[in-house]
Amino acid sequence: MLQGILPVLPTPFTAEGGIDAAAMARVTDFALGAGVDGVVFPGFASEVDDLTAAERAALLKVVVERVAGRVPIVAGASAASVAEAVGHAREAMGFGVSTVMIQAPKSVGAGFEAVAAFYRDIADAVPGLEIVLQNAPAPRGSDLKPETILEIVRGNPAITYVKEETLPSGLAISALIAGKPEHLKGVIGGGGARYFIDEYNRGVCGAMPAVELSDIHVTMDRAFRVGEIDRARELYMRTLPLLVIQANFRMAFTKHVLSRRGVLDNRVVRAKVPDMDAHDLAEIDAWLDAASDLMQAAAPPSMRVAGARG
Template sequence: MLTGILPVLPTPFTASGEIDEAAMARITDFAIEAQVDGVVFPGFASEVDELTAAERTTLLKVVTARVRGRVPVVAGASAATADLAIQHAREALASGVSIVMIQAPKSVGTGAEAVAAFYQDIADAVPGIEIVLQNAPAPRGSDLKPEVILDIVRDNRAITYVKEETLPSGLAISAIIAGKPAHLKGVIGGGGARYFIDEYNRGACGAMPAVELADIHVAMNRAFRAGDIARARDLYMRTLPLLVIQANFRMAFTKHVLSRRGILDNRVVRAKTPPMDAHDIAEIDAWLDACADLMRETAPPHALAAGARG
C-alpha cells in the first residue's frame, strides 16, 4: 500500500548544470532519515521536462540504490505519447520499480474513452506494473472530472491509485473514494500538502508534497493517523506560510530550503521559475527559523552556511 508521506524528489544539478548523482543520493537519504513512507521520482517537482531519458534513468537508479527496498518507490512515467510512457514504465521495471505515476497528455483530451485507451495501452504493454493516475490542474494537466476518472479506473485493474490535485481537490477526492472500484487502493493528495487536512479528512490515503519539509509532514501524518487532529492542525498552520511561498517559486524554493538544511550546495534549476530576490529569501528564511524546532537535525551550522551558496 502507498500511504502517508510520499515526497517528490527534486533533481539536483552541479554548478555547471549537469545532473548531480551524489546530491541525488543525499536527497534520498534525507527523505529516508525523515521516515517518509515512500518516495517519488521523477515528477513535476523534479523538473522532469528538463531531463533527458538517460538522465531520468540514471537518477532513478541512484534513488532505488539508496532506498534499498525500505520504502516504496514510485517512478514518474508521464510522457507526450503512450509509446514514450511505455518506455519509461519499462525502464522503471528494469530499475526494480513496479509502481509508475502517469498523467495522460493534454493531447489525448478529457473524454473517458480516449483517456482510458491511453492508459489501457500502457497496461497492456507493461504487464505487472501498477499505475498511479495523476490528475493535475490546468494549465499543466487535463483537469479530468471525477466521473471520467471513475470510468477509466473501473475497466483498468492496473490503475490502483489516483493522485488527485485539481483545484479545489476536496470534492473530487470525496467523489472518487465514494465511487471507487475494489481494485483502486486509494486516492493520494497533491497540491504540495497545502490542503493536507481537508484531503485527509476526506479519506486520502497519503500526500505527495515536495521533500524539503518531509520530517514535518511525516509528523503531521502520524499525528492525524493517531487521532491527534489538534497536533496535525498545529503543524499544518505552522508550515502553511512556507507552502504558500513554495507554490510561487517551486523547485527554486525547494532547493533553497535543502541548501539551508545542508543537503545541497547550490540552488541551480533548469526549469523556468520566477526569480527570488533578497526580500523573498529573507521571508523564506524567517519562516524556516520559526519552524526550526520542528525540523530534524540534518547538518552542522557550518554546512547550513555553505548550503546557502548558488
C-alpha cells in the same frame, strides 16, 4: 500499500547545470532520514520536463540504490505519447520498480474514450505494472472529472491509485473514494500539502508534497493517524506560510530550503520559475527559523555538504 508521506524528490544540478548524482543520493537519504513512507521520482517537482530520458534513468537508478528496498518507490512515467510512457515504465520495471505515476498528456484530451485508451495501451504493453493516475489541474493537466476517472479506473485494473490535485480537490477526492472499485487501493493528495488537513479528513491514503519539509509532514501524518487532529492542525498552520511561498517559486524554493538544511550546495534549476530576490529569501528564511523547532536539528553527517549556500 502506498500510504503516508511520499515526497516527490527534486533533481539536483551541479553549478554548471548537469545532473548531480551525489546530491541525488543525499536528497534521498534526507527523505529516508525524515521517516517518509515512500519516494517519488521523477515528477513535476523534479523538473521532469527538462530532463532527458537518460538523465531520468540515471537518477532513478541512484534513488533505487539508496532506498535499497526500505520504502516503496513510485517512478514517474508521464510522457507525450504511449510509446514514451511505456519506455519509462519498462525502465522502471528494469530497476525493480513496478509502480509508476502517469499523467495523460493534454494532447489526449479529457474525454473518457481517448484517456482510457491511453492508459489501457500502457497497461497492456507492460504486464505487472501498477499505475498511479495523476489528475493535475490546468494549465499543466486536463482537469479530468471524477466520474471520468472512475469510469477509466473501472475498466483498467492496472490503475491502483489516483493522485488527485485539481483545484479545489476536496469534492473530487470524496467522489473518487465513494465510487472507487475494489482494485483501486487509494486516493493520494497533491497540491504540495497545501490542503493537507482537508484531504486527510476526506480519506486520502497519503500525500505527495515536495521533500524539503518531509520531517514535519511525517509528524503531521502520524499525528492525524492517531487522532491528534489538533496537533496536526498546529503543524499545518506553522508550515502553511512556507507552502504558500513554495507555490510561487516551486523548485527554486525547495532547493533553497535543502541548501539551508545542509543537503544541497546550490539551488540551480532548469525549469522556468520566477526569480527570488533578497527580500524573498529573507522572508523564506524567517519562516524557516520560526519552524526550526519542528525540524531535525541538522542533516546527518552522511547528508551534509560543506559550504551549503542558498
